[in-house]
Every structure is written in C-alpha cells, then in structure tokens.
Amino acid sequence: MKSMRLSALRESGRRAAVVGLGIAAVVGLASSPAQAASWSSTIVGADPGFESRRWYDGGGSTNITFTDCSSDVHVANVTLRKDLDFQPDPQYSTASFTNCFNGTYATSSGNWGDHGEGNYYFAVNYGSSAMLWVRTLTVNY
Structure with missing residues (x-):
C-alpha cells in the first residue's frame, strides 16, 4: 500500500x-527583452557638436530620423558614436540630413549597421557654426 x-x-x-x-x-x-526599441524627442537650438542622450543597444542596426528641421546651413550632419569608458568613443559613418529642411512633414534618416552591444549616442554638426532645431527625432535600434 x-x-x-x-x-x-x-x-x-x-x-x-x-x-x-x-x-x-x-x-x-x-x-x-524586445529585439527592437526606440525613443523620440526634439532638438531645440542645439549648438554644433550637440550629443544626444545615451541608449543601450544589445546589437543590431540603428535608424535615426529627423522631421521638420531648421538651421542657417540647411544640413544636419549626424554621426553615430559608441560611448566607451576610459577611451575615445569610436564614431561611425556620418549621414547628411537635408530633406528635413523642406517643410513641416519632411524627413531625413540615416541607417547604421550592427556595431555590437553597448551604449550609443549621436552627435550633430561637429565643426559647423550653425545651431539646429528638429521638431521630431526618432531613434530605432
């Protein structure tokens, strides 16, 4: 039993x-965790060399889109960078955003391939003298 x-x-x-x-x-x-994430914001009177907020990317491509841009030079040179501790931050290719200056709903975007896991940010208009305004920016990663 x-x-x-x-x-x-x-x-x-x-x-x-x-x-x-x-x-x-x-x-x-x-x-x-989701394989893709995003965030949106604005840029108000950014000085040359402006750096975005940082975000963590587990790997994969990055797409940055600007909508409705304003600047004296009518170009926003956007460079993706990886935030590294105690060493220079590598910079990846620069995308020249020009279409976003063509009206309220005009957009420009850049795509960057997979640069591995880490914290990223983008910088705008290094070496320029113009300030930049962007009504909507979106980062997808």
Missing part, C-alpha cells in the same frame, strides 16, 4: 515538474 502511494506521488510530482517547466519556458519567452 505504501509503495502504491509513493508511486502515485512520484507520478504526480513528475507531472507537476513538467507543467512547471512548461510555464517557466512560456514566462521566459514572454519576458525576454
């Missing part, structure tokens, strides 16, 4: 373990 109860407990324990593992797997998948 004792061995029957023990066997029944073992079987129900196995079922509970399988169900528990299944639930843990589903919860793990549902709570895993």
Whole structure:
C-alpha cells in the first residue's frame, strides 16, 4: 500500500515538474527583452557638436530620423558614436540630413549597421557654426 502511494506521488510530482517547466519556458519567452526599441524627442537650438542622450543597444542596426528641421546651413550632419569608458568613443559613418529642411512633414534618416552591444549616442554638426532645431527625432535600434 505504501509503495502504491509513493508511486502515485512520484507520478504526480513528475507531472507537476513538467507543467512547471512548461510555464517557466512560456514566462521566459514572454519576458525576454524586445529585439527592437526606440525613443523620440526634439532638438531645440542645439549648438554644433550637440550629443544626444545615451541608449543601450544589445546589437543590431540603428535608424535615426529627423522631421521638420531648421538651421542657417540647411544640413544636419549626424554621426553615430559608441560611448566607451576610459577611451575615445569610436564614431561611425556620418549621414547628411537635408530633406528635413523642406517643410513641416519632411524627413531625413540615416541607417547604421550592427556595431555590437553597448551604449550609443549621436552627435550633430561637429565643426559647423550653425545651431539646429528638429521638431521630431526618432531613434530605432
């Protein structure tokens, strides 16, 4: 009799373990971080060399879009950079945004490939003398 109860407990324990593992797997998948993220903001009277806020990217491409730009020079040179501690920040290619100066809904965007996991930011108009206004900027990564 004792061995029957023990066997029944073992079987129900196995079922509970399988169900528990299944639930843990589903919860793990549902709570895993999204592969893509984004944020939006504005730029108000940015001096040359303006640096955006930093964001963490787990890897993948980056797209930066400006909508409705204003500046004396009608160009925004946008450079993606990786924020490194205790060493110079590498800079990746620079995209020249010009279309966003063509009206309220005009946009310009740049795409950067995967530069690995890390903290990133973009800089605008290094070496220029013009200030920049952007009604909407969006960073997708």
